[in-house]
Amino acid sequence: MVLGDFLLVLCLLGVVCSALLFLVSANGDKKLLSWAKKLYYLTFLFGLLATAELFYLFLTHNFQTSYVYGYSSSDLPFFYLISSFWAGQEGTFLLWLFIGLLLGLFLIRKKDDQLQGHTMFFYLLVHVFLLVLLLKKSPFSLSIDIPLEGKGLNPLLKDPWMVSHPPLVFIGYAAIAIPFAYALAALVKNKFDTWIKSSLPWVGFSALTLGAGIFVGGFWAYKVLGWGGYWGWDPVENASLIPWLTTIALVHGFILEKNKNSLRKTNLFLAIISFLLILYGTFLTRSGVLADFSVHSFADLGLNKYLVFFLVLFTALSLGLLIYRSSKLKSAESGKSVLSQEFIVLLGIIFLSLSAVLVMIGTSAPIITGLLGKASNVSIPYYIRTNLPIAIILGFLLSLSPFLPWQETTIQELTKKIALPLGLVIIISIIAVIAGVRNFSHFLFFFFAVFVLIGNFIVFYRRLKGKLLNAGGYLTHIGVGLMFIGILTTSAYSRSIKLDLLKGQPKEAFGYQLTFKGEENPSGKDQNTLLIEVKKGNEDYIAKPRLYLSEYSQGMMRKPHIKKLLTEDLYFAPMEYRGGGYLFSEPFELAKGQEKDVEGYKIKFLSFDMAPHGQGGEMKVVAVLQISYNGKTETATPAVLFGEDQQMTQKEAVLPDSNVIFLERVMADQGAVELSIGKKGEQGGETLLLEVSTKPLINLLWLGTIVIMSGLFLMTWRRSKEI
Amino acid sequence: MNWKYIVGIGIILIFIVFGALSFRKNMTPYVGFKEAMSSNSSVQIIGEVIPEDTRYDLESHQFFFSLKDPKGEKMKVAFNGVKPANFEQATSVVAIGKYQDGLFSADQILVKCPSKYQGGK
Numbered sequence: 001m002v003l004g005d006f007l008l009v010l011c012l013l014g015v016v017c018s019a020l021l022f023l024v025s026a027n028g029d030k031k032l033l034s035w036a037k038k039l040y041y042l043t044f045l046f047g048l049l050a051t052a053e054l055f056y057l058f059l060t061h062n063f064q065t066s067y068v069y070g071y072s073s074s075d076l077p078f079f080y081l082i083s084s085f086w087a088g089q090e091g092t093f094l095l096w097l098f099i100g101l102l103l104g105l106f107l108i109r110k111k112d113d114q115l116q117g118h119t120m121f122f123y124l125l126v127h128v129f130l131l132v133l134l135l136k137k138s139p140f141s142l143s144i145d146i147p148l149e150g151k152g153l154n155p156l157l158k159d160p161w162m163v164s165h166p167p168l169v170f171i172g173y174a175a176i177a178i179p180f181a182y183a184l185a186a187l188v189k190n191k192f193d194t195w196i197k198s199s200l201p202w203v204g205f206s207a208l209t210l211g212a213g214i215f216v217g218g219f220w221a222y223k224v225l226g227w228g229g230y231w232g233w234d235p236v237e238n239a240s241l242i243p244w245l246t247t248i249a250l251v252h253g254f255i256l257e258k259n260k261n262s263l264r265k266t267n268l269f270l271a272i273i274s275f276l277l278i279l280y281g282t283f284l285t286r287s288g289v290l291a292d293f294s295v296h297s298f299a300d301l302g303l304n305k306y307l308v309f310f311l312v313l314f315t316a317l318s319l320g321l322l323i324y325r326s327s328k329l330k331s332a333e334s335g336k337s338v339l340s341q342e343f344i345v346l347l348g349i350i351f352l353s354l355s356a357v358l359v360m361i362g363t364s365a366p367i368i369t370g371l372l373g374k375a376s377n378v379s380i381p382y383y384i385r386t387n388l389p390i391a392i393i394l395g396f397l398l399s400l401s402p403f404l405p406w407q408e409t410t411i412q413e414l415t416k417k418i419a420l421p422l423g424l425v426i427i428i429s430i431i432a433v434i435a436g437v438r439n440f441s442h443f444l445f446f447f448f449a450v451f452v453l454i455g456n457f458i459v460f461y462r463r464l465k466g467k468l469l470n471a472g473g474y475l476t477h478i479g480v481g482l483m484f485i486g487i488l489t490t491s492a493y494s495r496s497i498k499l500d501l502l503k504g505q506p507k508e509a510f511g512y513q514l515t516f517k518g519e520e521n522p523s524g525k526d527q528n529t530l531l532i533e534v535k536k537g538n539e540d541y542i543a544k545p546r547l548y549l550s551e552y553s554q555g556m557m558r559k560p561h562i563k564k565l566l567t568e569d570l571y572f573a574p575m576e577y578r579g580g581g582y583l584f585s586e587p588f589e590l591a592k593g594q595e596k597d598v599e600g601y602k603i604k605f606l607s608f609d610m611a612p613h614g615q616g617g618e619m620k621v622v623a624v625l626q627i628s629y630n631g632k633t634e635t636a637t638p639a640v641l642f643g644e645d646q647q648m649t650q651k652e653a654v655l656p657d658s659n660v661i662f663l664e665r666v667m668a669d670q671g672a673v674e675l676s677i678g679k680k681g682e683q684g685g686e687t688l689l690l691e692v693s694t695k696p697l698i699n700l701l702w703l704g705t706i707v708i709m710s711g712l713f714l715m716t717w718r719r720s721k722e723i
Numbered sequence: 724m725n726w727k728y729i730v731g732i733g734i735i736l737i738f739i740v741f742g743a744l745s746f747r748k749n750m751t752p753y754v755g756f757k758e759a760m761s762s763n764s765s766v767q768i769i770g771e772v773i774p775e776d777t778r779y780d781l782e783s784h785q786f787f788f789s790l791k792d793p794k795g796e797k798m799k800v801a802f803n804g805v806k807p808a809n810f811e812q813a814t815s816v817v818a819i820g821k822y823q824d825g826l827f828s829a830d831q832i833l834v835k836c837p838s839k840y841q842g843g844k
Binding site for chain 1: 727731734735738741742745746748749750751752753754765767779784786804806817819830831833
C-alpha cells in the first residue's frame, strides 16, 4: 500500500472512531467529548498529510501515480501544478474531504454546544462517504510502468479562473454539510432553539462560496470557451445551481424563523434537502448516467453503487428523522398579514424552491423519461421558459421588500414610500422601450430588475448611516438587480455577425473596420495568435483571438478576444482559419541524398527522423531537408503525424520567401519521400472566419455578481458574530 | 384553510402544469439516424464526426459536418453557429434539431470531449 492510501485508511479509522466518540459523548460526558475532539485533531492531521502527499507527488512529477500522470506534465508552471490536483474526479473528492475536515475544526472549537456531539457525528458520517469513495478510487494508485512524462493539463483548464473555480465550489459543498448535520442533531435531540443560530453563518458561507464558484465558472466559460455565453444549463452547472437556490431559500427561512419563530419544519427540510441535492448532483455528474446528455463526458469510475448507496442512506436517515418528528414540530403560523416583509420573504422562499425543483426536473429529464420509456433530454428553452416568470416574480417581491416592515402595513403607507422610486423606474423603463425593448416579458423583467436596484439602493443608502454590517441583505439584492439587467441585455440584445476576412482586406462590423493582419507565433508552442486590426475613428487596436493546434489534444483549440468597453464587450471568436490557397507543385520524389531543383529551390533530402509521439500508437515522421535559395542554405523539416486510428496530419515547413513545403508520402522501405511545394497564389489568400458579437451592459452583470458576493459576505460576517 | 393557502397552492399548481407543458414541448429524445429522418419534432442524434466532411460555408454562414453511427450510416448536419472550441477533440458529437430537406438542421451541438471529469486510463 502506498503512503497516500495508508494515510487515507488512518483518516477513515479516525473519522469512524471520533464519530462514535462524539455520539457517545452526546449525553453530556465532558471527558469523552474532549477525547473525541483530540481524536478529531489527529484525524484532521491524517487528512492534511494525505492532501500534502498528493501535492508532493504533483510537485515532484511522480508519473508512476496514475492520477499525476493523467493530469500534469513536467513543463507545467507551479501555479498549474497546484490546480492539477483538482483537475480530475479523485482529486476533487480529496479536496472536498480536506476542506470538510478543515471546517470541522471550527465546529469543535465551540463551547457549551449541547448539539455538538450529534452534530459532529452526522458531520463525520458525510466524511465516511467521501473516504469510502476515495479508497475505492484512489488518487494515489500506481500504474505498472513508470512513464517519463505526464499527459499534461487540458489547455482549457490553464486559466487562473479555472484554478479557483473547483476549490470555491467544494468549499460550498463542504459547508452545506454543516446545517445538514445541525438539523439532524436538532431532530435527534428534539431541541430546536439553537441550531439556527449556529448554522446560519455556515449557510451564508456556503451561499457565498458556492455562488462565487458558479460566477467564476460562468466568467471562465465566457472568457475561454469562445461560444459567447456564460451559462449553458448543462448538468454540471445545474448540479451546483440547484443546491445554491435551496441554500439561498434557507438563508431567508432562517431569518424568518429568527424573527418570527415560524417555518421550523420548512427550515429543517431545506437544510436537509440542500445537502441531499449536493449528493444527488454528485451522483448525476459523476456516475455517467448523463454521459450522453452533457457537454462533459463523465467517465464511469465504477463508483455508482457507492454513490447510490450513500444517497439512499442519507435520504432515508434524514427525511426519516424529519417525518418521525414532524407531528411534534410546532412553530408560529406564518404569513398572517399580506402586506408585510414576512409574507414577501415567504413567497420568495416558495419561488426560489420552485425554481430549484424545475431546474432539477429538467436536469433529471434523461432519468425520468428513461424510466417511462425512451431516455430523452430537454433543451435549453425549457429552462428559460420556466425560470423567466419566476425571475419576474422574484423581481416583483424584491422590489416591494425594502419598503415593507416586518409588521403589517397599509396600502396608503406603502404607496407613500414607493411613489418616488416607482416614478424613477417608470422613466427608465420608458427609455428602455425607446431604446428597443419590445418583448413584453423582457419589459417586465427589466422593469422589476431596475425597481429592485433602485428600491434596495435607497434603503441601503439610508442604512449606511447606521451600521454597514446590517445592510448585507439590501446590498445582495442590489447585486441581483444589476445581474438581472445584465442577463437580459447580454442574452436578448446581443448582436452577432459572421465575417470572412481575407488577409489585408477590411470589412465593416457594428461600425468598426476590421482587417485581418495574419498570424503571430511569439513563443512557438501552442501560442498561435491571430491579429485583427480594429478601427473606429481615433480608436485603433489589434484584437488577438487565438486558434491553435493543441499538443495535449491534437486538436484545434480556440480562445476569443474580448475588448472591454464601458457599455459593452466586443467579442471576437475565431471560427476557422484557412491557410490560404496554396498553388501546389506536382509532387516529386526524393531518395536519401538526392537533390532536385523545384520552383527555384534546390532541395536535398538528408534523413528521416522518426519518433513515437505521445501515447498509444502515434508516430511522427520528419523529413530533414536542406534547402538552398538565393545563395542561402537552411534546413526545413516538414512532418507527418500518424494518429492512433491511421489518421494522418501533415505539418508543413516554411521555406524562404514564405512558401511552404509539405511531406506528402513516406516510403520508408525505399528510403524516399514524396514532397510538394505550396506557393502563395495571387488569389485565395489567407482567410479568417470570425464571429463578432456585442455583449451590451455585460459589465453590469459582472458588477452584480461582485455586489452579491459582497452582500453575502457582510451577512455571513454579521451572523458569525452572533454565534 | 384560509384563502392564502388556496392562492398559494393555486400558483404552485399553475407552475407545475406550465412546467410540465414546457417539459413536453422541449423534450428531445435520442433517436437513431433512421428515426430522426422520419420525425417531425426536435430530436437528438449522436455519432462520430467524419473529418473530411467538415466544412464551413461562406455564403450561408453555416457549418456543415457529417456524423457516422456505429452501423456506419451517415447523416449530414448543418449548424447555424460557431463551431465549438473543442470540435476536433471530440470523441463524438451530439446534434439537437430537426431533419429537413435532406439534412439534419441542428440548433445546438454538444461536443463530447475528454474533460476534467473523465478519468485517466
